[in-house]
Amino acid sequence: SHPTKESNVDVLIIGAGPAGLMAATWMAHCGIKARIIDKRNTKIFCGQADGLQCRSLEIFDSLGFADRVWKEANHMIEICMWNPDENGVIRRSDRIPDTIVGLSRFQQIVLNQGRIETIFMDNIKKYSKDSIKVERGVLPESLVIDESKVDDDEAYPVTVTLRTLTEEESAPPQVISASKVPDGLFRSNLHEDYDEEARMIAASRARSGESGSEVVHAKYVIGCDGARSWTRRALGLELIGDATDFVWGVMDIIPITDFPDIRMRCAIHSADHGSLMIIPREKKMVRLYIQLKEVTPDATGRADRSKITPEFIFKAAQKIISPYKLDYEYCDWWTAYQIGQRVGNQFDVHNRVFLAGDAVHTHSPKAGQGMNVSMQDTFNLGWKVALVVKGICKRDILSTYQSERRRVAKDLIDFDHKFSRLFSGRPAKDMMDAEGINMEEFKDAFVKGNMFASGLSVDYGTSNLIVRPGNAAEQGDGTEKSARLALTAKKITQEEFAKKQALATEIPVGKRFNSFKVLCQADGRPWHFQERLKADGRFRVVLFAGNIHAPEQKARVEKFCAKLDAPDSFIRRITPKDKAIDSVIEVLTIHSAKRTETEVLRDFPEILRPFDEHVGWDYDKIYVDDISYHEGFGDAYKNYGVDKERGCVVAVRPDQYVAWVGELEDFEDLQDYFEGCLKMPKVSSAAKVTEKVNGLVE
Ligand code: FAD
Incomplete structure (x- = not known):
């Protein structure tokens, strides 16, 4: 049997995480015929990203929902730095404002990704008059670009075959764990499962054959399907970079503690047990990012995840924060990950299929950048695609997506590289301790990093959308493509x-x-x-x-x-x-x-x-x-x-x-x-x- 359904759509968005939802929001605000699919049958409810930088809030305000997020979130006002004193006991050594004063009318806040996704969906519903909804339990089986049609404004050159799964087929696999707490390890990069889609599709085919598929012809496709992006693999594109040896655990708990700065954002460097970051959250919760010094990757570079349990992660936190006492009764979520810093070599194919978010950049989450940069990718791309579809903008503006955003991704990776090294390193014992991390340098990186982390240092180069001078070779993301773009711009x-x-x-x-x-x-x-x-x-x-x-x-x-x-x-x-x-x-x-x-x-x-x-x-x-x-x-x-x-x-x-x-x-x-x-x-x-x-x- 053949697929029974066949249709045209202007924009197909694959993946409904923060990047995909932002893309869909633009389509809703601009009145574009769009669909958004996600292989999972539910959105996430706890854990994952939570930090929102000033720029993301400005963007939310422009879309009409910053007020909801602002009210619900926990506001982070100050960062405290804790370092070992001459006896190796941690003490508070510095306080700095969490957001640089006067930078924006918003400051950095935290709210869990699940809530943010819900608020996005409400906004999409309102602006699309309920015509754009996340279609859950739907995933692509194949993607083909008809190259003969990519230059035709009226054409639908991308054909995607979609498959609809049953509730059971689309349920996220659970890692068997003794803990009752929702465990993020099954989505962690310590547990990469590249065959998941293939298994889901095979199960669905065995059940319903071709009649479970539909064919969609799209003008544009935006792949927002996360770090293991199916779309990226279907296009034959890669992420370039490496994993580091640093393994970190994450826990969202309600802490019971005598540590005085538990409601501040803290960076704690212990003398010998690694580092801890404290992020105060909504609902009395606190997120801990905990360096797991006792987990080291094997010869293949992979960390052994069998010993990573909430108990194991928490013990590490207790050692770092001692002599203060730390305990909990309630844990909301936990995970662990190995820091990897990678960026995509190409962000689009023929300006018809685009990749955004974690699909084109991965890095450590501690600086709270993942969700922000991912949403800002599609905030950059969405209006361009929408206005090209409407016939208002020329199609060649789409090249600015890669030149503008790949450069941001590269800057982010550089920033993260430096920041992770300073954060994961052991503090220097004295001036002569060359292998240790100088705490003044760390503070300095933090202060500079705060400018970057606000999202307000983003500075787009020459193109037909930005009139400024520039040597073409230095523009955009440094590729030949963005050099060409700069050459076509007005001089x-x-x-x-x-x-x-x-x-x-x-x-x-x-x-x-x-x-x-x-x-x-x-x-x-x-x-x-x-x-x-x-x-x-x-x-x-x-x-x-x-x-x-x-x-x-x-x-x-x-x-x-x-x-x-x-x-x-x-x-x-x-x-x-x-x-x-x-x-x-x-x-x-x-x-x-x-x-x-x-x-x-x-x-x-x-x-x-x-x-x-x-x-x-x-x-x-x-x-x-x-x-x-x-x-x-x-x-x-x-x-x-x-x-x-x-x-x-x-x-x-x-x-x-x-x-x-x-x-x-x-x-x-x-x-x-x-x-x-x-x-x-x-x-x-x-x-x-x-x-x-x-x-x-x-
Ligand atoms: P994602 O949020 O990954 O969304 C991708 C979506 O695509 C998912 O809904 C997925 O179901 C869907 N999808 C995937 N494949 C397909 C397919 N083939 N077909 C259809 N749909 C598909 N960031 C922080 O800042 N702090 C943190 O502490 C933190 N912790 C994290 C912990 C975990 C376990 C994970 C996975 C991520 C964490 N992140 C954290 C990163 C942060 O969640 C991401 O940077 C952010 O969500 C990126 O958004 P995205 O939309 O690009 O991708």
């Missing part, structure tokens, strides 16, 4: 760029748009400006209009707006005839004149506050940098490094990364930027005529 010299960047010194091109408070001009309400940069798939032009009451400045603003409003402007041409003018690109204004002397309708051209015949003028587009009644003064112009009189213009991508900065007079450059990445309809001759009529041609 800007170092000098020219420096002049433009000087207009907004604290809005660096390539980084995420930072947030300061501004007031809505119409109603005086304070907003963090980033709250207005919603993840709805729209690009944005932010007009820093400056002092619009100065006649010369007002003339500049009016001239810029006239060009924006002209029929051949990028915004008019890219907006479909039947859609609102802000449906593809939204223009937001921040001015610096006094709020009480300014009026939305009187002082701003219509393009900045468009009219809709059903709902009237748009009062949510114009903001002012002024003092508020209840929340102080955001001082946004100063904080953004923008001149209060003259302002500037900034283009922002749908994922909040800064794409371009220029003067109000640089309209043509802004137009070029959008010509470079959008699939812009040609200028009509009628448009030219209207422009003349409007008297705009100088």
